[in-house]
Every structure is written in C-alpha cells, then in structure tokens.
Amino acid sequence: xxxxxxxxxxxxxxxxxxxxxxxxxxxxxxxxxxxxxxxxxxxxxxxxxxxxxxxxxxxxxxxxxxxxxxxxxxxxxxxxxxxxxxxxxxxxxxxxxxxxxxxxxxxxxxxxxxxxxxxxxxxxxxxxxxxxxxxxxxxxxxxxxxxxxxxxxxxxxxxxxxxxxxxxxxxxxxxxxxxxxxxxxxxxxxxxxxxxxxxxxxxxxxxxxxxxxxxxxxxxxxxxxxxxxxxxxxxxxxxxxxxxxxxxxxxxxxxxxxxxxxxxxxxxxxxxxxxxxxxxxxxxxxxxxxxxxxxxxxxxxxxxxxxxxxxxxxxxxxxxxxxxxxxxxxxxxxxxxxxxxxxxxxxxxxx
Numbered sequence: 001x002x003x004x005x006x007x008x009x010x011x012x013x014x015x016x017x018x019x020x021x022x023x024x025x026x027x028x029x030x031x032x033x034x035x036x037x038x039x040x041x042x043x044x045x046x047x048x049x050x051x052x053x054x055x056x057x058x059x060x061x062x063x064x065x066x067x068x069x070x071x072x073x074x075x076x077x078x079x080x081x082x083x084x085x086x087x088x089x090x091x092x093x094x095x096x097x098x099x100x101x102x103x104x105x106x107x108x109x110x111x112x113x114x115x116x117x118x119x120x121x122x123x124x125x126x127x128x129x130x131x132x133x134x135x136x137x138x139x140x141x142x143x144x145x146x147x148x149x150x151x152x153x154x155x156x157x158x159x160x161x162x163x164x165x166x167x168x169x170x171x172x173x174x175x176x177x178x179x180x181x182x183x184x185x186x187x188x189x190x191x192x193x194x195x196x197x198x199x200x201x202x203x204x205x206x207x208x209x210x211x212x213x214x215x216x217x218x219x220x221x222x223x224x225x226x227x228x229x230x231x232x233x234x235x236x237x238x239x240x241x242x243x244x245x246x247x248x249x250x251x252x253x254x255x256x257x258x259x260x261x262x263x264x265x266x267x268x269x270x271x272x273x274x275x276x277x278x279x280x281x282x283x284x285x286x287x288x289x290x291x292x293x294x295x296x297x298x299x300x301x302x303x304x305x306x307x308x309x310x311x312x313x314x315x316x317x318x319x320x321x322x323x324x325x326x327x328x329x330x331x332x333x334x335x336x337x338x339x340x341x342x343x344x345x346x347x348x349x350x351x
Contacts, residue, residue: 001030002055002083003070005037005047009194009218011099011142011245012070017221018143019324022317028328030068031058036079048079055083059090066115066331068095073102081110088113093331097140098124101242101263104131111135116327120243121264138327143320144248144311156187156294159231159255161224161246162238164195169237169260169280171203176237176287178207184294192216192227228253232300233293239280241265251275252311256303258289268314274306 004013016032019025025032035051036044058065067087071077087094093115101124111117111132118140119125125137158177164170170191177189189212191200197215204213219227228234234250234257241247241263250257251268257275259265269275276293278285293300313319 001032001068001070002035002051002080003032005034008037010072012072014245015099015142016070018145018317019321021145022143022321024321024324028325028333033058035083036076051083055086059086059092065090065092066095066328066333067092068097068327070097070099072099077103077107084110084114095327095331098128098242101240103127108132115331118324118327121267123264123267124242138323138330140323140327141243141315141320142245142248143317144245144252144315145317154230154232156184157231158187158189158233158235158290158294159227159250160189160191160193160235161227161250162193162195162236162244164191164193164197164200167239168195169239170195170200172237172281172283172286173235174200174203174207174209174213175283176235176290177212178209179283179287180291180294181209181212183291187290187294188212188214190214190216190227190231192219192224194218224249225253228255231255232297233258233290235286235290236260236265237278237280237286238262243268248311248315251307252315254304254308256293256300257307258286258293268310269307270310273303274310275303 003016004010006013006017033051033054034047037047069080069084071080084094095116095118096110096114097118108131111128112134115136117128117135117137119128119137120141122139125139128135128137160170160173162168173189177187180187191213201210201215204210216223228250234255236244236247236257236259238260239262243264247257247259247265248268257269259269259275259277260280261277262280266277269277271277276289278289
C-alpha cells in the first residue's frame with residue numbers, strides 16, 4: 001500500500017490511520033510505504049527517495065504482489081505515477097483509490113490499466129466510466145468511526161472543517177454568517193483546516209465580523225472531536241466534492257449539516273431529513289439553512305440523529321473495510337479470514 005506519511009494532513013492519511021486502527025493491517029499481509037509527507041523540500045525528497053528504494057526492493061523480492069495506491073487530484077496524482085507505472089511494468093495488479101475531486105481525463109491511461117479503481121461514491125464511479133469506459137470500478141467508502149451524540153444545549157457555533165479556499169465555499173460561508181448575525185447576533189464561525197487563512201481573515205474584517213470568526217489551523221483527531229462536540233451546525237458549501245470526509249465525520253457525530261448538492265454529497269444527505277442542501281454559490285439559501293437550524297434546535301436534533309444513522313449504515317468502519325477487503329479478495333491477495341461473497345468485477349488486467 002502506497003500513500004501519505006502518518007502525520008500528513010488530508011483524507012489519505014486519515015483513511016490509512018482508520019484502516020490500521022480497525023485491524024486491516026492485522027488481517028492482511030500489507031507492507032505500507034509512505035511516498036510523501038509534510039515538511040521541508042529536503043524532507044519530502046528524502047521520503048520519496050526512501051519510498052522508491054523500498055518499492056523497488058519489494059518488486060525484486062516478490063514474484064507476485066498486489067499494489068494498492070492512494071492518489072489525489074492534480075500534482076498528487078502525478079507524484080504517484082512513477083510507482084504506478086513501475087507496478088504496471090512488473091505485471092502487478094494495481095488498485096487505484098481516488099481521494100478528493102477535480103481529476104481530469106489526463107489520467108485515463110492509468111484508470112484503464114488498473115485492475116480496479118476504488119471510488120468513494122456513485123458520482124465518482126460515473127465520472128471514471130465517462131472518461132475510461134474499460135475501467136473496472138469498485139465503490140469503497142472511507143471508514144469513519146462513529147462518535148456518541150453529545151447531550152445538552154450547544155452554543156451558536158458553526159463549524160467549517162476543510163481547506164480554506166474559494167472552491168470550498170468559505171467566502172460564501174462568511175457572507176452567509178454575516179447575514180445570520182442580523183437575527184442571531186452571537187453566532188460564531190470556527191474555521192479548522194489549512195489554506196488561505198490570511199485571505200479569509202481579511203474578508204471577515206471587511207464584513208465587520210472578525211471577532212466572530214476563529215481559526216484553529218489543521219486539527220488532529222482529538223481536536224476534531226472537541227470541535228464536533230461543541231458545534232451546533234456543520235457547513236460545507238463547496239463547489240466541487242466527491243464524498244468529503246469532514247462531512248461524514250460531522251454526520252457520524254450527530255451534527256446537523258448544511259452542504260451543497262455537488263458530487264456524492266446528495267448520496268448521503270437527504271435534504272430536510274439527514275441534512276440541508278443548497279445550490280453552490282446560493283448564499284441566501286445557505287444563510288437561511290444555517291439560521292433555521294440555529295433557531296429550531298428540535299429540528300437540528302432530528303436531522304443530526306438521522307445523519308448519524310446514515311453514517312452508521314454507509315461508512316461505519318466494519319462496512320467500509322468490508323468493501324476494501326472485497327477488493328483484496330478480487331486481486332487474489334491471501335490472508336483474510338473466511339468472509340462473505342466476493343466482489344464481482346472483471347479483472348482483465350489482474351491476471
């Protein structure tokens with residue numbers, strides 16, 4: 001398995017950590033190689049160099065090995081391309097697991113030659129098949145541990161958990177919160193994540209609401225749990241998504257969510273039942289949805305309960321890992337205990 005170093009920010013490291021925590025590495029003969037991580041250019045180069053040596057040694061040592069590669073869009077994909085190409089050249093069956101959104105048709109060659117392409121939602125499966133008709137695609141949702149819902153009254157705190165840039169709708173959210181303050185003057189927004197914090201802070205100042213916006217930077221699991229416990233509403237007004245991990249984490253914690261109807265979000269959020277959906281860029285609807293949940297706590301509680309149940313059914317670790325273990329079965333990897341029916345996919349390239 002190839003992917004991010006443990007301390008790396010983002011969904012790949014979070015998914016691998018969940019796999020490890022919930023026993024995947026004990027049930028299967030997995031060697032994990034970190035191909036990239038955080039830090040200076042020198043440290044990043046050292047990680048990449050060490051990964052290349054370890055991967056080459058494994059390919060030389062084992063006549064048959066299946067390769068599971070975690071990839072992200074843009075430069076993140078091409079960073080892993082050399083490893084993927086080496087695996088193809090060695091005749092190894094390759095499972096490509098796509099994280100995030102924003103891929104384009106330039107990766108078609110890799111998609112069609114992979115034994116399996118793992119995607120988190122039906123929207124991504126549709127996209128893969130639109131650009132690579134011959135690709136074999138498997139639905140592998142991210143594993144999200146369920147958190148117990150928190151009792152008691154919550155303050156008027158809205159949580160944004162993700163990268164702070166325009167594509168994530170953070171500026172739309174600031175405009176919406178500024179409008180909400182007219183009826184809920186003590187509303188606060190917490191922005192947790194990397195990105196353009198300076199630009200977001202400056203925009204909050206322009207809206208005369210700097211005191212209502214707090215920045216935490218990137219937070220680890222314990223910090224994330226604390227934020228989810230204290231928030232009243234989770235908001236993610238993105239313009240493009242696959243199936244965002246932060247949204248699923250909020251739902252699993254029983255937090256009512258307001259999100260845009262993009263990518264695979266509508267596959268887990270039923271508008272008015274397990275969350276509230278708005279169109280991307282519709283700041284007026286975003287403002288009304290947030291204000292509605294803050295004003296009607298009984299509604300917010302019902303939506304949060306439904307969201308938690310949806311997360312339990314769709315992405316609880318035992319369910320999500322079962323889908324990945326089906327992929328390993330299909331690739332011909334040995335090591336798991338006796339399990340249920342295997343994934344039925346054409347593995348032309350895995351022979």
